[in-house]
Amino acid sequence: MKKGKSKVLMIGPARSVHGGVSAVVNNLYEAGLSRQVQLKYIATMVDGSKARKLLQAGIAYIGFLAALPFYQILHVNMAADASCFRKKIFIDTAGFFKKKILIHEHGGDFEGFYFKRCSEKQRASIKKSMNRADVFLVLSDSWKDFFGKIVDKEKIHVLQNRILIPEKEKKDYNSRKILFLGRLCREKGIGELLEAVPVIQKQIPDVKFILGGLWETGNEELKKKAESLSDVVELPGWVSSEERERLMEECSIFVLPTWFEGQPVSLLEAMAAGMCVVAAKVGGIPQIMGEEKGQTGILLPPKDAKALADTLTWLLNEEETRKRLGEQARSRMVEQYDISSNVKALVRYYETLKG
Numbered sequence: 001m002k003k004g005k006s007k008v009l010m011i012g013p014a015r016s017v018h019g020g021v022s023a024v025v026n027n028l029y030e031a032g033l034s035r036q037v038q039l040k041y042i043a044t045m046v047d048g049s050k051a052r053k054l055l056q057a058g059i060a061y062i063g064f065l066a067a068l069p070f071y072q073i074l075h076v077n078m079a080a081d082a083s084c085f086r087k088k089i090f091i092d093t094a095g096f097f098k099k100k101i102l103i104h105e106h107g108g109d110f111e112g113f114y115f116k117r118c119s120e121k122q123r124a125s126i127k128k129s130m131n132r133a134d135v136f137l138v139l140s141d142s143w144k145d146f147f148g149k150i151v152d153k154e155k156i157h158v159l160q161n162r163i164l165i166p167e168k169e170k171k172d173y174n175s176r177k178i179l180f181l182g183r184l185c186r187e188k189g190i191g192e193l194l195e196a197v198p199v200i201q202k203q204i205p206d207v208k209f210i211l212g213g214l215w216e217t218g219n220e221e222l223k224k225k226a227e228s229l230s231d232v233v234e235l236p237g238w239v240s241s242e243e244r245e246r247l248m249e250e251c252s253i254f255v256l257p258t259w260f261e262g263q264p265v266s267l268l269e270a271m272a273a274g275m276c277v278v279a280a281k282v283g284g285i286p287q288i289m290g291e292e293k294g295q296t297g298i299l300l301p302p303k304d305a306k307a308l309a310d311t312l313t314w315l316l317n318e319e320e321t322r323k324r325l326g327e328q329a330r331s332r333m334v335e336q337y338d339i340s341s342n343v344k345a346l347v348r349y350y351e352t353l354k355g
Helices: 020-030 050-070 082-096 110-116 120-130 141-147 190-203 220-228 241-250 265-272 285-289 305-316 319-336 340-354
Strands: 007-013 038-045 073-078 100-105 135-138 156-158 177-181 208-212 233-237 253-256 276-280 298-300
Touching: 007 020, 007 050, 007 082, 020 073, 020 265, 020 340, 038 050, 038 082, 050 082, 073 082, 073 340, 082 100, 082 120, 100 340, 110 120, 110 141, 135 141, 135 340, 141 156, 177 241, 177 265, 190 208, 190 220, 190 305, 208 241, 220 233, 241 265, 253 265, 253 305, 265 276, 265 285, 265 319, 276 285, 276 305, 276 319, 285 298, 298 305
Parallel strands: 007 038, 007 073, 073 100, 100 135, 135 156, 177 208, 177 253, 208 233, 253 276, 276 298
Antiparallel strands: none
16 A cells, blocks of 8 residues: 555536535535645536636646646545536546546536436447446445445445534524524525415414525526515525534524435534434435434425424424434434444545545
């Protein structure tokens, strides 16, 4: 085995981007990955206009070409749609130069992207690029099964998202505030949530919903609906890490009625904060929550506004249940989802790849 630290060139969205992948990368940095390996990070995407994103991609590729000769391993943080097409160029270039490649797949709707939004020619090209990986990391067992149809199964390993566990434990479960954090769009179940709001308010007049995040383009009708419910729905926009911590302390229930998901960092953070969670039974969410019904939160079918309204109404009247589920959720995070284990796992993968 080669001596010294592994030399890793990592690519992904800018660490300032509002999203789950950048949150994962920032957590890895904070947990000390850059102290364990020689790590250089290149941002391939930034928030902003299409022109700004295209310019960033070009700058990133030039920087990537300049750095590539000095690194042994390329670590690719990839999602679906534009992220996949963008990262494919970097993967193919690294493959041409015989670099070791670790693909870290984060995309929650990769199945829809691959089978519904890609042509047969695009699927063949994506499959070829993804099989250049020496190690292919996915977020859940269900995604391992899915990607096994595209990538050599022996290359695929499950590495669940993990987070920095806050030291402070939640004490107050009296609040009737419900928190959502993430992209505000129909695919995150915002339509069903807004449909449930007046039903819940009728039975729990003092309920409040806080929807933290940025509105996605094409969701103007949902935005108008949310604004029309301003007496019960707050829209603070994207929240900082400090504001997020305050909101998780202030609210007792975290809701994520998403249609599809990989392994949402916001859910991990809410559970680690000791919140009572209600989430859709999709993607890697059941694995996060342990799938033991009633143990660490409530799992619901996606796209079911009635089930969402009924469950949230019930929980708002059950403070002891909120407390029990929140405490058990935090215990699961402390025991199994501390990010330090991910840093150790990545270092092991890097050591194996460098030979």
